[in-house]
Amino acid sequence: MSRRTRSRQEWEVRASTLAKKTTNPIRRIVENLQVEPNPDKELIALSIGDPTTFGNLNPPEQVLQAVRDSVELHTSRGYAPSKGHYEARAAVAKYSAHQGDISPDDVILASGCSHAIELVITVLAESGQNIIIPRPGFSIYQTLALGLGIIIKYYNLLPNKQWKVDLDDLESQIDDDTAAIVVINPSNPCGSVYDKEHLSEILDVASRNRVPIIADEIYEHFIFSGNKYTAISSISKDVPVLSCGGLTKRFLVPGWRMGWVIIHDRNDILGKEIRAGLMNLSMRIVGPSAIIQRALPAILEYTPQSFFDDVLFFIESQAKLAYDELRRAPGLRPIMPEGAMYMMIEIKISYFPEFSNECDFVERLVSEQSVFCLPGQCFDYPNYMRIVLTIPEDKMREACQRIIIFCKEHIVFSEKRKDIDKE
Amino acid sequence: MSRRTRSRQEWEVRASTLAKKTTNPIRRIVENLQVEPNPDKELIALSIGDPTTFGNLNPPEQVLQAVRDSVELHTSRGYAPSKGHYEARAAVAKYSAHQGDISPDDVILASGCSHAIELVITVLAESGQNIIIPRPGFSIYQTLALGLGIIIKYYNLLPNKQWKVDLDDLESQIDDDTAAIVVINPSNPCGSVYDKEHLSEILDVASRNRVPIIADEIYEHFIFSGNKYTAISSISKDVPVLSCGGLTKRFLVPGWRMGWVIIHDRNDILGKEIRAGLMNLSMRIVGPSAIIQRALPAILEYTPQSFFDDVLFFIESQAKLAYDELRRAPGLRPIMPEGAMYMMIEIKISYFPEFSNECDFVERLVSEQSVFCLPGQCFDYPNYMRIVLTIPEDKMREACQRIIIFCKEHIVFSEKRKDIDKE
Numbered sequence: 001m002s003r004r005t006r007s008r009q010e011w012e013v014r015a016s017t018l019a020k021k022t023t024n025p026i027r028r029i030v031e032n033l034q035v036e037p038n039p040d041k042e043l044i045a046l047s048i049g050d051p052t053t054f055g056n057l058n059p060p061e062q063v064l065q066a067v068r069d070s071v072e073l074h075t076s077r078g079y080a081p082s083k084g085h086y087e088a089r090a091a092v093a094k095y096s097a098h099q100g101d102i103s104p105d106d107v108i109l110a111s112g113c114s115h116a117i118e119l120v121i122t123v124l125a126e127s128g129q130n131i132i133i134p135r136p137g138f139s140i141y142q143t144l145a146l147g148l149g150i151i152i153k154y155y156n157l158l159p160n161k162q163w164k165v166d167l168d169d170l171e172s173q174i175d176d177d178t179a180a181i182v183v184i185n186p187s188n189p190c191g192s193v194y195d196k197e198h199l200s201e202i203l204d205v206a207s208r209n210r211v212p213i214i215a216d217e218i219y220e221h222f223i224f225s226g227n228k229y230t231a232i233s234s235i236s237k238d239v240p241v242l243s244c245g246g247l248t249k250r251f252l253v254p255g256w257r258m259g260w261v262i263i264h265d266r267n268d269i270l271g272k273e274i275r276a277g278l279m280n281l282s283m284r285i286v287g288p289s290a291i292i293q294r295a296l297p298a299i300l301e302y303t304p305q306s307f308f309d310d311v312l313f314f315i316e317s318q319a320k321l322a323y324d325e326l327r328r329a330p331g332l333r334p335i336m337p338e339g340a341m342y343m344m345i346e347i348k349i350s351y352f353p354e355f356s357n358e359c360d361f362v363e364r365l366v367s368e369q370s371v372f373c374l375p376g377q378c379f380d381y382p383n384y385m386r387i388v389l390t391i392p393e394d395k396m397r398e399a400c401q402r403i404i405i406f407c408k409e410h411i412v413f414s415e416k417r418k419d420i421d422k423e
Numbered sequence: 424m425s426r427r428t429r430s431r432q433e434w435e436v437r438a439s440t441l442a443k444k445t446t447n448p449i450r451r452i453v454e455n456l457q458v459e460p461n462p463d464k465e466l467i468a469l470s471i472g473d474p475t476t477f478g479n480l481n482p483p484e485q486v487l488q489a490v491r492d493s494v495e496l497h498t499s500r501g502y503a504p505s506k507g508h509y510e511a512r513a514a515v516a517k518y519s520a521h522q523g524d525i526s527p528d529d530v531i532l533a534s535g536c537s538h539a540i541e542l543v544i545t546v547l548a549e550s551g552q553n554i555i556i557p558r559p560g561f562s563i564y565q566t567l568a569l570g571l572g573i574i575i576k577y578y579n580l581l582p583n584k585q586w587k588v589d590l591d592d593l594e595s596q597i598d599d600d601t602a603a604i605v606v607i608n609p610s611n612p613c614g615s616v617y618d619k620e621h622l623s624e625i626l627d628v629a630s631r632n633r634v635p636i637i638a639d640e641i642y643e644h645f646i647f648s649g650n651k652y653t654a655i656s657s658i659s660k661d662v663p664v665l666s667c668g669g670l671t672k673r674f675l676v677p678g679w680r681m682g683w684v685i686i687h688d689r690n691d692i693l694g695k696e697i698r699a700g701l702m703n704l705s706m707r708i709v710g711p712s713a714i715i716q717r718a719l720p721a722i723l724e725y726t727p728q729s730f731f732d733d734v735l736f737f738i739e740s741q742a743k744l745a746y747d748e749l750r751r752a753p754g755l756r757p758i759m760p761e762g763a764m765y766m767m768i769e770i771k772i773s774y775f776p777e778f779s780n781e782c783d784f785v786e787r788l789v790s791e792q793s794v795f796c797l798p799g800q801c802f803d804y805p806n807y808m809r810i811v812l813t814i815p816e817d818k819m820r821e822a823c824q825r826i827i828i829f830c831k832e833h834i835v836f837s838e839k840r841k842d843i844d845k846e
């Protein structure tokens with residue numbers, strides 16, 4: 001009785017568009033680099049945004065104890081609701097009170113901030129619509145959007161104005177198909193921190209054009225001394241803000257995969273549809289591990305302020321160290337960050353005629369000095385490189401020395417450059 | 424300079440198609456039921472597929488110890504590769520040797536079996552293509568596929584032939600747009616277990632029509648005495664099989680969210696594209712929690728066989744108990760399962776003229792007897808209900824008694840039925 005309606009004679013199994021277009025630009029660029037370190041020098045990787053890599057930064061005892069306790073609980077083994085256990089969502093709501101008045105129902109737990117971002121992008125944007133992200137900016141937005149047919153547009157940050165948003169450029173990018181503006185504050189890769197005034201200016205643009213904001217705040221509270229942290233959600237009057245956060249960076253546990261979305265919708269613009277949509281989407285993988293969910297209230301309640309202060313003091317010291325050192329590297333211009341855990345460094349590439357772009361520069365820096373920095377291309381920003389500030393001090397010092405030597409060896413000042421140009 | 428190209432005057436933020444079409448049929452049906460239990464009787468929920476709900480089934484000490492040890496490891500805190508730590512993937516490969524010769528590179532870790540299924544569906548199927556799933560069958564396939572525009576088709580299982588696949592029906596469903604056939608073995612909700620011969624017949628259909636198989640084996644090894652478990656991947660000669668598994672059911676830890684995809688591709692049909700696609704997709708949320716990943720080798724290696732045997736002995740006893748009891752319930756026909764942790768019960772609805780379908784039946788069963796069973800509709804299978812077999816023995820016994828009473832109270836035998844029909 002078998003009605004054969006399949007004409008295929010040969011096996012042919014193709015990957016979907018979603019699978020093919022889900023790519024990680026950083027990985028792609030790094031894989032294409034020649035990064036053979038100099039065998040005589042120990043490799044120093046200034047490229048990895050994992051603060052636990054070097055073993056010098058560890059979560060506090062209270063956080064580990066919370067998880068130990070959770071493992072013993074019977075209730076950390078069963079299914080949690082897809083959006084997360086109530087107690088865990090209530091804990092996030094309380095911990096995030098600086099963002100505004102939040103109820104546990106405004107919180108959806110996610111498997112890391114990446115998953116939180118996936119939830120908010122996929123609820124807001126349809127195939128063919130666009131989201132506008134900062135340039136330079138973290139590449140996860142491309143990874144998550146392109147496969148779904150969501151288009152990425154860019155607005156420029158201004159390197160000479162502490163990476164503030166070029167507001168005219170931002171506004172000019174908005175069109176009828178714009179589903180959201182992404183604001184990463186504090187920023188990866190820039191380490192910039194926006195003050196209240198600047199955040200208000202961004203909100204004005206969003207409000208005028210009726211575009212909701214996705215606030216990527218995985219680095220919230222990562223603020224160096226003298227600056228103050230403001231969550232964009234806390235000052236929005238009308239613009240709906242979907243904030244994405246998590247334990248990843250601040251609690252030094254990226255591998256635990258605990259993130260969250262917080263819905264800010266003071267004027268009830270999102271209505272039931274977006275909330276329901278987020279709940280629906282959270283059912284796809286049934287939320288993050290219940291072990292961490294059950295530990296979350298204690299983690300967020302009992303981690304001492306001194307832990308955060310110590311980590312930040314360390315990162316800020318590293319930023320100052322790297323900045324002071326690298327200012328002395330001819331042909332480089334480090335830009336002092338105000339927060340997060342990265343620093344962007346401009347490479348005045350015309351001073352290095354051997355290298356046609358910053359990828360050449362970082363490749364040779366690895367092969368000669370065994371220091372690996374991420375090329376700006378990873379953030380759609382040529383002529384820069386990004387370093388991480390979480391590595392141990394002696395390694396940072398050593399890395400800076402090697403970068404200085406490298407620059408001195410390769411820089412060509414103008415007269416000589418002219419000669420080269422003539423050749 | 425602001426070129427305003429946005430015409431929107433009012434706020435209007437709509438949820439995407441993906442968000443709107445991601446729904447959980449079980450939840451939707453259950454939410455629409457009137458399930459107010461009888462206040463005089465304690466509710467017995469025979470509906471929840473979480474074996475930890477009643478506290479009578481717990482993971483073994485070795486599994487908990489593996490996680491305790493993992494929490495202390497520095498390396499359980501940092502990012503793991505998206506597809507999972509090598510050691511964890513190697514452990515899954517070894518644990519799954521009954522499926523065939525597996526290398527760690529054939530394994531991708533996922534955040535629960537749901538996420539594993541999401542990975543395999545989204546790599547194989549494009550919007551507009553279809554996947555063919557069993558009826559009755561678990562509803563996660565609808566949840567994951569429909570939002571992406573992937574179409575669900577059904578093949579029938581045969582309740583009178585131990586829920587074997589209607590092979591002609593299966594073959595007749597295949598068309599040029601079929602991206603995969605889903606085989607759930609052992610089955611939720613049927614508790615059926617397919618032997619080698621029947622799995623070969625399914626493979627023959629797939630092979631003839633050049634369709635890869637998604638093997639949902641979250642209940643692998645859940646086999647009652649007298650039956651033998653065969654993984655479909657282990658006997659496939661040419662058909663590529665993507666097997667989805669995890670810790671969830673067998674280790675009694677659904678909340679931990681640890682699952683995996685295993686790629687079986689003996690004839691190199693999938694080629695690089697599907698592998699690369701799965702890797703790409705795994706980058707979206709950067710894999711499951713590293714705490715469980717680091718515990719995985721010990722979990723899979725040290726859990727004693729006696730633990731699995733004890734759990735299975737208990738479930739099988741419950742199956743026998745429920746079967747023997749419910750055979751005595753007039754108007755019901757329980758179908759003895761051969762594995763997994765569920766039993767399907769046919770409701771001869773014409774014997775219950777008060778109820779127009781099985782949803783009415785289960786609603787009244789709750790309101791009168793405080794026993795809640797899932798209506799067959801949840802599995803696209805009217806006139807049946809599903810019970811779980813993991814609840815404590817005394818509760819199971821009590822629930823069966825109440826169901827028998829309920830049936831006796833509501834059944835109408837033929838003469839009387841005729842009268843009613845006349846009225």
Ligand SMILES: Cc1ncc(COP(=O)(O)O)c(C=O)c1O
Binds near residue numbers: 114115218246248709
């Ligand atoms: C700006 C930004 N957003 C999101 C993420 C993702 O965080 P998670 O590891 O919690 O998924 C990162 C990680 O580096 C990040 O830098």
Ligand SMILES: Cc1ncc(COP(=O)(O)O)c(C=O)c1O
Binds near residue numbers: 472682
């Ligand atoms: C047949 C089947 N597949 C997959 C799943 C999902 O498993 P997990 O909880 O690991 O996501 C379930 C859960 O009940 C199931 O019954």
